Amino acid sequence: MSLEIIVNGESRTIPPLSVLDYLRSLEIDPSRVAVELNLDILPKGAYATTRLNQGDRLEIVHFVGGG
Amino acid sequence: MSQQTSDKLVIGEREFTSRLMVGTGKYASMEQMVRAIEVSGAEVITVAVRRVNISDRSKESLLDHIDLKKYTLLPNTAGCYTADDAIRTCRLAREAGLSDFVKLEVLGDEKTLFPDNEELLKAAAVLVKEGFTVLPYTSDDPIVCKKLEDIGCAAVMPLGAPIGSGLGIRNPYNIRIIMDTVKVPVIVDAGVGTASDAAIAMELGCDGVLMNTGIAGARDPIAMAEAMNLAVRAGRLAYLAGRIPKKLYATASSPIEGTIS
Numbered sequence: 115m116s117l118e119i120i121v122n123g124e125s126r127t128i129p130p131l132s133v134l135d136y137l138r139s140l141e142i143d144p145s146r147v148a149v150e151l152n153l154d155i156l157p158k159g160a161y162a163t164t165r166l167n168q169g170d171r172l173e174i175v176h177f178v179g180g181g
Numbered sequence: 182m183s184q185q186t187s188d189k190l191v192i193g194e195r196e197f198t199s200r201l202m203v204g205t206g207k208y209a210s211m212e213q214m215v216r217a218i219e220v221s222g223a224e225v226i227t228v229a230v231r232r233v234n235i236s237d238r239s240k241e242s243l244l245d246h247i248d249l250k251k252y253t254l255l256p257n258t259a260g261c262y263t264a265d266d267a268i269r270t271c272r273l274a275r276e277a278g279l280s281d282f283v284k285l286e287v288l289g290d291e292k293t294l295f296p297d298n299e300e301l302l303k304a305a306a307v308l309v310k311e312g313f314t315v316l317p318y319t320s321d322d323p324i325v326c327k328k329l330e331d332i333g334c335a336a337v338m339p340l341g342a343p344i345g346s347g348l349g350i351r352n353p354y355n356i357r358i359i360m361d362t363v364k365v366p367v368i369v370d371a372g373v374g375t376a377s378d379a380a381i382a383m384e385l386g387c388d389g390v391l392m393n394t395g396i397a398g399a400r401d402p403i404a405m406a407e408a409m410n411l412a413v414r415a416g417r418l419a420y421l422a423g424r425i426p427k428k429l430y431a432t433a434s435s436p437i438e439g440t441i442s
Contacts, residue, residue, distance in 0.1 A: 122233065156276075
């Protein structure tokens with residue numbers, strides 16, 4: 115079984131995963147990013163226990179150079 | 182203790198020795214950025230919040246290069262044109278950085294990058310209620326600055342000139358009126374092109390200066406970072422020292438008595 119989600123504006127097909135496992139699959143260090151799930155901030159402590167669902171909209175952001 | 186060491190900049194609950202805040206954008210390399218920030222003496226550095234590139238993970242991470250024990254991160258909401266987008270960005274920034282400091286900017290126009298003060302005030306009100314320490318980038322408008330202070334912003338950051346323009350402090354009189362109008366720190370943000378611009382802002386009595394392009398865009402960013410460090414300190418000292426009044430005619434520095442005849 116797989117599900118379709120929108121990640122940073124792009125459509126992705128992924129196996130059922132927790133947010134933490136999904137970040138790991140992308141080789142993203144969870145301590146260095148912030149995640150918004152369906153427009154709500156997902157606290158870091160909830161990454162492991164939050165499972166992604168069909169149609170979820172995920173934003174994964176980090177800090178870049180800026181003024 | 183000399184005035185130099187006791188003269189601290191207090192924003193919210195934090196205290197800073199340096200009155201220069203610098204950005205992290207537009208550098209040729211991470212190494213150059215790190216060195217420029219170090220030489221600038223800044224303790225507060227701005228960063229932007231952007232989507233992680235999920236397709237290409239090869240790019241290095243900014244935070245790998247910044248010592249978070251040494252610097253206070255000031256995430257910005259650059260590129261936001263509505264209060265809602267700016268609020269979302271601040272919430273993400275707090276979660277990513279675990280600090281409540283934000284440089285709030287809500288832009289009104291792509292060409293001038295001037296603030297949309299109506300949206301700015303809306304966003305500031307929400308963010309202050311959510312416990313953020315809000316440093317808003319705003320027009321050099323004393324009325325807007327007063328409203329931002331009344332909302333509970335920890336400082337106000339009027340522009341000296343458009344972002345990245347290097348035009349300097351275009352309206353020093355407005356900046357002075359802003360300083361008379363609000364009690365929170367006044368930090369000139371944007372427009373500084375060279376060291377004298379930063380010194381002028383500080384001589385006016387501003388509490389600090391924030392810049393990015395002025396340093397990163399210089400031919401030699403490291404040397405300019407040092408120039409800005411010195412200019413901000415020189416301008417602050419001159420302000421504290423109290424300049425002489427301007428006069429149209431000369432006043433002799435040497436005694437008039439005892440000249441040979």
